[in-house]
Amino acid sequence: MSHTAHIPSHRKPRRSGSKMAFRAGVAGGVFSTLAVAGAAAPANAETVTETTLEMPTLGSLDADLASAVSASAEATQQEALDQSLAAQEDAALKKAAAQAKKAKAEADRKAEAEKAEKARAEAQERASRSESRTQLSAKSSSGSSDAVSGRSSGETTQVATGSAAAIVAFARAQIGDAYVMGGTGPNSWDCSGLVQAAYRQAGIDLPRISGDQSSRGTSVSLSNLQPGDILYWGSRSGSYHVAIYVGGGKYVGAQNPSTGVVERSLDWDTPSGAVRIL
Template sequence: MSHTAHIPSHRKPRRGASKVAIRSGVAGGFLSTIAVAGATAPANAEPVTQTIEMPVLTAADLSAAVAQSAAATQQVALDLELQAQEDAAAEEAAKQAKKAKAEAEREAEAKAKAEAKARAEAETKKRASRTAGRTTLSAPASGSAATVVAFLKAQLGDAYIMGATGPNAWDCSSLVQAAYRQVGIELPRVSQDQSVAGTQVGTSNLQVGDILYWGGAGSAYHTGVYIGNGQYLDAANPSKGVVIQDLSGYPASGAVRVL
């Protein structure tokens, strides 16, 4: 912008002189040139004229401004669309996560129910097996105690190995089971069940062929067979193997009679 002030030499001022000249034009925006001559000067002063020139906007400037505005508008629209897409994706991801969590919880619950059912069925079968064994043993048995004792004595000197079932190595309950199998009686495999596999009798009223047990009835940890004269035969332990021992040295907790 340029400013030009014209101050004329001293002359008699014109009476009541005032003049305002405004030139204006528009070229796509605002383009104007305003010339103002002040009429409020003192009577003894010459009029002052001031010319102000405004910047000129060309068609190219206007076109660039319009293009910039359009680009900004388009960018805003793109940003809004992108934000909408991101919001939709986040909402969908949250739905999928919630669905997956619910499905996992249902599967875990179903698995827990299935496991509980399997445990219950296994326990039922186990109890049924014990009951069937006791029922079978309560029936009249064939054979004799002499046959049982003869079989046991034939195994004297065999090794003791936990879990072994013969013919040259035994654990305590497998030896007892094999002996009674000789006379047609099928005993349970483990000591706990053998200790309740017949009629409970006191250790002061033993007969040959009675099953002796150590520990509680139903929770025994060892079994053997009474062979008379205060003695019993058992698969004792790894260091002794199958031997005959005196009850006085290791009294039994109880006894059951199956013959």
């Protein structure tokens, strides 16, 4: 027998079921996983611990990359949307400005057209009135040789003859015109301006002021008036108002701003006196 037959061996028993496994995975040269595991051994065998080293997988990187791409795409889309909205707003503003400009131009055009139409209407009215005055004057002059009775406002009245006919016709043609202090026509008068213009139709020049007008000619009583006589209010040399007697107990005068040129009865505002120029 060998001298070592009874000496126990100090070497560990051989593993009858040990197993070592190596797992290696390479994905794109970036990821690898190595696992070493020990299989189960007999009761008296040592236990081999399994160790696993984990690294990021390809799937997680793909997800992060996809998320970044998606975010970039959303940002680009949002920027494009903002630019589109800004362009639409700018276009809307330009369109509104153009429409406003067009509307203003149209309003200005209409205003100018209305103004021109009004001016034409006024010109036609003045021409019509001038024609009427001319016809009245001619008619009065043609009948100046007649000394007959006529009717005025339904009453029998004296009819002006000669120069008086022209004076009366002109005065009556201004009825309805406005009263304006200092007015001498053709569409607005004051009292002495109307009297002066009426007498000019008969070729007679009178002073401009009422006091001077009533100082001319000869005094006549209110009961002996003739068409064409000048009526005055106040004293003869200091009258403050004048008018023209047109016959039938009536006169025509530029009274005041509220009435304008009117024909009134002597009873409506009895004058202080009268003078005869003709």
